[in-house]
Amino acid sequence: MCNFVSRAVQLESFGGPDVLNVREVPVPQAGLGQIRVRVTAAGLNPMDWFMTSDADTAARFGLSLPSGFGTDYAGIVDQVGEGVTEFAVGDRVFGGAFSRAVADYVVVEVVGTIAAGVVAYHTPDGVDDRTAATLTIAGCTASAALAVVNLGPDDTVLIGGAGGGVGVFAVQLARLAGARVIGTGSSTSADALRALGAEPVTYGDGMVNRLRAMAPAGVTAAIDLYGTDTMQAARELGVPDERITTIAAQVDGITPANGANAAPGAIEEIARLVAADQLHVPIAASFPMEQIRAAVELQAGRHVHGKVVIDI
Numbered sequence: 001m002c003n004f005v006s007r008a009v010q011l012e013s014f015g016g017p018d019v020l021n022v023r024e025v026p027v028p029q030a031g032l033g034q035i036r037v038r039v040t041a042a043g044l045n046p047m048d049w050f051m052t053s054d055a056d057t058a059a060r061f062g063l064s065l066p067s068g069f070g071t072d073y074a075g076i077v078d079q080v081g082e083g084v085t086e087f088a089v090g091d092r093v094f095g096g097a098f099s100r101a102v103a104d105y106v107v108v109e110v111v112g113t114i115a116a117g118v119v120a121y122h123t124p125d126g127v128d129d130r131t132a133a134t135l136t137i138a139g140c141t142a143s144a145a146l147a148v149v150n151l152g153p154d155d156t157v158l159i160g161g162a163g164g165g166v167g168v169f170a171v172q173l174a175r176l177a178g179a180r181v182i183g184t185g186s187s188t189s190a191d192a193l194r195a196l197g198a199e200p201v202t203y204g205d206g207m208v209n210r211l212r213a214m215a216p217a218g219v220t221a222a223i224d225l226y227g228t229d230t231m232q233a234a235r236e237l238g239v240p241d242e243r244i245t246t247i248a249a250q251v252d253g254i255t256p257a258n259g260a261n262a263a264p265g266a267i268e269e270i271a272r273l274v275a276a277d278q279l280h281v282p283i284a285a286s287f288p289m290e291q292i293r294a295a296v297e298l299q300a301g302r303h304v305h306g307k308v309v310i311d312i
Helices: 046-050 055-060 136-149 167-176 187-196 207-214 229-236 266-275 289-300
Strands: 005-011 020-026 034-043 072-080 092-097 105-109 118-122 156-160 180-185 199-202 221-224 244-246 283-288 307-311
Touching: 005 289, 020 289, 034 092, 034 136, 046 289, 072 105, 072 136, 092 105, 092 136, 105 118, 118 266, 136 167, 136 221, 136 244, 136 266, 156 167, 156 229, 167 180, 167 187, 167 266, 180 187, 180 207, 187 199, 199 207, 207 229, 221 229, 229 244, 283 289, 289 307
Parallel strands: 156 180, 156 221, 180 199, 221 244, 283 307
Antiparallel strands: 005 020, 034 072, 034 105, 034 307, 072 092, 092 118
């Protein structure tokens, strides 16, 4: 790689994993109030492939062609723009670079926001780059969901999709809040859910009866991380709407959780918990950038227990 050319995953059309290609692109330069990060790892999220799946969806997210891919990143600051005092060359950082993180370099605003999808944080000692690259989107989303249902030691919370990328954070944050956690999953996910601290229940027909048997005193809150099945089960079990949240569906009467609305300091607290060995992020698989299509196919299958990471 020369000093003027770098690699990035780009799309010339919207669609499935087959439209993802590694391209040579100019090395971006940090401007006023910006830093350039030499990316070492990029974490994948369902939103990455969902919002690039077709032109109409991409337009709703403000994407146009050619487009990059991926948002979560971790790496090292290698250029600092004018006016930046919060970061220095050589600092380890992680954060979000909306739909352009799977690349050798990203440029980000140091005063960016989660809502804008552009943000940088210092990576704490004790957190490796692969793990740091998984934190921003999933961690903020899980934190926002926990804030909606406001868990405490007297709660039994049902978490749908507990073994997925957001679920691994939500389960552990719920346990740290003192709640009992029941997590939905397939029969093959039971051990992974137990390792996170959740009691597994298989989804599908009969789940409500299985939940009644597991929690005869009742379920008090629910977080649906997949669709609406967990939400509907919670309602059937008598959980009030104000203690139910969803992240992938809009339902009348239910307050949705959005990582963009996470409380200030939420992601820094999650990173601190990881550094303190109080929260663990299972890395289900990692791929080199050249295997981006295979990585997205695996991640989009929605049966991965943990996070998928691209090594840059």
